[in-house]
Amino acid sequence: MVARIVEFLKDGNAVVENFLKRPAFDDKAEDVARGVLSDIRDNGVDAVLSYVEKFDGAKLSAENLRVSDAEIAAALPLVDDEFKKAVAETKTRIKAFAEAGMKRDWNMDAPRGGTLGEKFVPFDRVGVYVPGGAAPLVSTALMTAYMAKVAGVQNIVACTPMGKNGELNPIMLYGLKEAGVTEIYKVGGIQAIGLMAYGIEGVEKVQKIVGPGGTFVTAAKRQVYGQVALDLVAGPSEIAILADDNANPAFVAADLLSQAEHGSGFEQSLLVTDSMKMAKAVNAELAKQVPLLKRQFALEKVMDNGVLLVVVSDLDAGMDLCNRFAPEHFEIMVDEPEKWLDKVKSAGAVFLGEWTPESVGDFAAGPSHVLPTGGAASMFSGLTVDDFRRRTSFMHYTKEDLQEVLPTVVAFSEVEGLDGHGRSATIRFKRDA
Numbered sequence: 001m002v003a004r005i006v007e008f009l010k011d012g013n014a015v016v017e018n019f020l021k022r023p024a025f026d027d028k029a030e031d032v033a034r035g036v037l038s039d040i041r042d043n044g045v046d047a048v049l050s051y052v053e054k055f056d057g058a059k060l061s062a063e064n065l066r067v068s069d070a071e072i073a074a075a076l077p078l079v080d081d082e083f084k085k086a087v088a089e090t091k092t093r094i095k096a097f098a099e100a101g102m103k104r105d106w107n108m109d110a111p112r113g114g115t116l117g118e119k120f121v122p123f124d125r126v127g128v129y130v131p132g133g134a135a136p137l138v139s140t141a142l143m144t145a146y147m148a149k150v151a152g153v154q155n156i157v158a159c160t161p162m163g164k165n166g167e168l169n170p171i172m173l174y175g176l177k178e179a180g181v182t183e184i185y186k187v188g189g190i191q192a193i194g195l196m197a198y199g200i201e202g203v204e205k206v207q208k209i210v211g212p213g214g215t216f217v218t219a220a221k222r223q224v225y226g227q228v229a230l231d232l233v234a235g236p237s238e239i240a241i242l243a244d245d246n247a248n249p250a251f252v253a254a255d256l257l258s259q260a261e262h263g264s265g266f267e268q269s270l271l272v273t274d275s276m277k278m279a280k281a282v283n284a285e286l287a288k289q290v291p292l293l294k295r296q297f298a299l300e301k302v303m304d305n306g307v308l309l310v311v312v313s314d315l316d317a318g319m320d321l322c323n324r325f326a327p328e329h330f331e332i333m334v335d336e337p338e339k340w341l342d343k344v345k346s347a348g349a350v351f352l353g354e355w356t357p358e359s360v361g362d363f364a365a366g367p368s369h370v371l372p373t374g375g376a377a378s379m380f381s382g383l384t385v386d387d388f389r390r391r392t393s394f395m396h397y398t399k400e401d402l403q404e405v406l407p408t409v410v411a412f413s414e415v416e417g418l419d420g421h422g423r424s425a426t427i428r429f430k431r432d433a
Contacts, residue, residue, distance in 0.1 A: 005311065006310055022375065041198050045065070049062065051189070052191060056161050058163070058165065062202065067168065101385060102385050105119045122152035122390075125154075126207060126210065127197075129159055131160070148180070148388040151386070157184075159196060189216055210230070212370050218234070234373055236265075238267060238270075242333065243272070243275075244335060251357070253289050323346045329351065330351065337353045338352055346378040348381075402428065410426065
């Protein structure tokens with residue numbers, strides 16, 4: 001398998017432009033999601049169970065939709081100690097990063113003796129969606145639910161698809177438990193979003209849903225906005241790499257494949273380089289490395305149309321192209337990569353230098369790997385600890401503060417035809433007169 005190589009602004013404009021224009025949403029998925037969500041809203045648990053059987057291939061009852069304490073207890077001994085150490089290490093790094101970046105309550109003095117400020121309060125109940133169709137994505141449990149726990153959320157609901165035997169992978173159960181999840185449901189896809197957004201018999205709705213998913217989950221999340229708060233558009237994975245002639249082509253190829261292997265068929269991997277020699281070397285490495293990977297079925301879906309190698313006139317033009325692409329993951333593999341960081345305008349997360357593969361962001365570094373996709377990085381930011389908290393501003397005026405702004409309040413109330421607003425301020429001084 002080899003990728004396409006095109007020269008931007010020469011013979012490859014149409015190819016590049018089409019690659020950049022990948023949609024964040026799928027119209028067919030939107031239609032399916034609309035019907036499923038409507039059914040769940042109207043028919044509750046019966047609809048959820050019906051779609052679990054239809055889409056997940058397992059027959060459940062209302063009683064065993066939720067993972068029991070006994071199921072969790074039975075799963076824990078099946079997880080090897082080495083993986084438990086890896087989970088503990090990732091938790092330590094997530095907590096350190098989250099606590100360092102968490103916004104603090106603050107206040108400032110008002111001009112005449114009062115105070116103004118902001119306070120941050122965790123949500124009471126959040127839902128996390130953890131994909132798990134082809135593999136147990138334990139890292140996503142940690143990058144969502146554990147971050148919610150660090151933020152102080154008390155009730156954390158997780159939905160993840162099960163196997164056709166009606167069971168969840170023991171490793172996934174261990175990860176969800178370690179992440180601080182308080183309720184686990186064996187539900188995937190659109191029906192999971194409906195369960196969390198609307199609530200069903202025996203399951204209280206959540207206030208916010210976070211987590212990545214495929215096109216159907218993304219479509220469902222979009223349609224429940226307003227019923228619940230949401231994080232961002234986090235669909236099929238993607239990566240862009242800006243590389244110069246000194247980059248290691250084997251590293252570049254490996255990193256491009258790291259995102260192409262997810263399996264939805266909609267993943268995208270983009271190399272932008274100012275060197276045709278580098279593009280050809282990376283292509284040769286792709287051909288060499290693809291057969292070495294286990295997930296051939298996933299790579300076959302992506303290699304023809306989802307991997308593109310673009311040669312540009314210079315690195316500045318390459319950076320402009322990458323900013324237009326607005327990638328979920330953006331690796332900069334050039335000399336002195338830190339000097340290019342200020343030129344990044346649109347990216348979910350940036351990985352600098354040859355010793356920072358995207359996989360450290362997925363599994364170990366600390367920032368959440370739940371990031372905007374489909375070009376949404378031009379509008380959205382990745383998931384942070386503060387996404388699990390509500391910001392509330394507060395004002396405490398003295399009489400002198402109110403008196404100082406009284407003319408301003410009156411002026412706006414008169415212009416906007418809201419005399420009750422103005423009177424609510426002026427009446428305080430009439431009483432004292």
